[in-house]
Amino acid sequence: MAGEKWAFEQTFSFNHLPCKEFSFLKDRDILKLLMKWSMLGRMSAQSYSFDQCFYPYNSHAFALCFFRDPNVASSLRKMEAGAWVPLDKPVVSVDVEPVQCTKVSMELFDPIYSSGIVRPSGHVVKCIHDVYPDYDELRQMLQEEDSEHHDVVGKEEQGEFLFRLFKHLCIGGELCQYEDTIDPYISTTKHIYKDLISVQKDPETKKISVVSTVLKVCAYDESGRCYPGRREEEQTFAYVIVDPFKRHATLFSHFYGVGQFTL
Template sequence: MAGDKCDFEQTFSFCPLPSKKFSFLQDRETLELFMKWSMLGRVSAQTYSFDQCFYPYSSDKFALSFLRDPNVVSSLRKTEAGAWVPLDKPIVSVAVEPVPCTKVSMELFDPIYSCGILRPSGHLVKCLHDVYPDYDELRQMLQEEDSEQYRVFGREERAELLFRLFKHLCVGGELCQYEDTIEPYISTTKKIYRDLISVQKDPETKKISVVSTVFKVCAYDESGRCYPGRREEDQTFAYLIVDPFKRHVTLFYHSYGVGTFTL
């Protein structure tokens, strides 16, 4: 049909949805934890509508269109030198990493409760470390491939958005004050995940499944890497979370560093 467009001809236009609010960014308890974990003011979520059908195989073109769109560029901010700043140069290319997003419960984390990382009370088991004086088995499992507990979770499980969110919270920001128990990490991960993803229920089987498509993005201008940060850092990230039915995309962003500030 004349009105249809092939994917390679497809262009996307985006419009900010400022009325879309995220409960985890309004919740006092969560904000207090963000402050404690040195993430307050450095984590953000913004939703935009778009005008064309989205297909996962078009993620690269979608991400490039998103980061070049005037409505996105005018509302987009990154952190640099302790302040929120706009993108000052046009994006010339993007790198996109597909992120699996299939989990609809917190059962993914069940192994944590039986592998020796926690005491029966839910407190984290402390351990010695050459670099970090206040270290625990949880962060060791999350970050160090040669640790005894690292293989509690396999590669596929670690790739899931749910696991990534959990790890981001556990590692925290540059001046993070770490928790003594697991519960704040688990409950906050659940709040954020439920806020970010979209699900649907099969009317026949009643089974709930995730409909969101997620990918991690990195953008480059004429000078090189520019977004989500000039320097590659695990705790500086940008995820695009697409609801193909509502035609909404949410940008979930965090910048690693010192200090808190507001938009």
């Protein structure tokens, strides 16, 4: 009981790390793809240090402290009418969804290559759709549960942060120009994932494992949902990725809409 009380009352303090850079936000080839996918200028990543030991069972308290911390609140921006604006009211509550994150290779995507979604050349197979004239089997697999390919990647694997990231990139922003081949989605997913996730190698077995905890988060002020956006939208998302050893937390987010047209 005492341990439960300690967990409930535990608080965290945070410091913004503005010098922490992410290579995917500097890579010109990736930036061009984000522009093509209508995500440029709407995707961000920023890091913070924190002062207490983090344990996954205390994720809700951690996230609430995160959004309430003045050093975090002063650095947060949300997008309204195409412009970045600060949060105007204090956060009073949060929703936190733990996201499975165990993958250290891209083998998760192997079934996509052997199921008729992608040709041996890497080109995505086109398909006829009642609503979208320029549709393909990849987006159908990702977005429609009645697709014959929907379960090609298992349900548990679809819950992995690696797959979620891939799906976010494939769906893109409001004016997304979709790729004819799968390779840009795969390579960009890999690059961003490696930037965000921390791993360690077991000195005896040499096995590499993920040490990060990933939390999908949503914050509320007195008026309701405030971050990452007022309206619920699949492509408006925010994840807090925690490295418990470095005591770093990275906020990775995207706001659905029309991205920048120039670098």
